[in-house]
Amino acid sequence: MKNAIVSIVLGCAVAVSATAYAAGDTDNMNTAGGAQQGADVKNDMSHGEVKKVDNAAGKLTIKHGPLKNLDMEAMTMVFKVKDPAMLSQVKVGDKIDFVAEEIDGALTVTKLQKQ
Known part of the structure; x- marks a missing residue:
């Protein structure tokens, strides 16, 4: 029983850590908003x-x-x-x-x- 609880707690910790990492790792993403911003700068008068x-x-x-x-x-x-x-x-x-x-x-x- 003790091993099962430890396994569940560790599994939850890993899942939460992976989710938090994925949510914060957006530095290198190309988003539509970023592309639009580049187009706006080019077309600014x-x-x-x-x-x-x-x-x-x-x-x-x-x-x-x-x-x-x-x-x-x-x-x-x-x-x-x-x-x-x-x-x-x-x-x-x-x-x-x-x-x-x-x-x-x-x-x-x-x-x-x-x-």
Whole structure:
């Protein structure tokens, strides 16, 4: 009888320990929420001001705030545009929201809208 009680107690202790370990071991799990968070960061619009429009080169110079998806701090820099029609949507001094991505090694504005 004594051995049976000891076996039951040890079995319960092992079961509880395994359950607690499994519940706490989520560090390396890929969850849908984590994937969604990554997608949200990529699609977050950055804010900026158009400093120059270069139609011939297909580029915009933008003074911008932090670019979270590219891990860049605020600065003024030149970007290619994915669609040349974007250049006709803005002029120097316009406040814009935009998404920039690295495409084929070049920082490129992929989405653009005036504020």
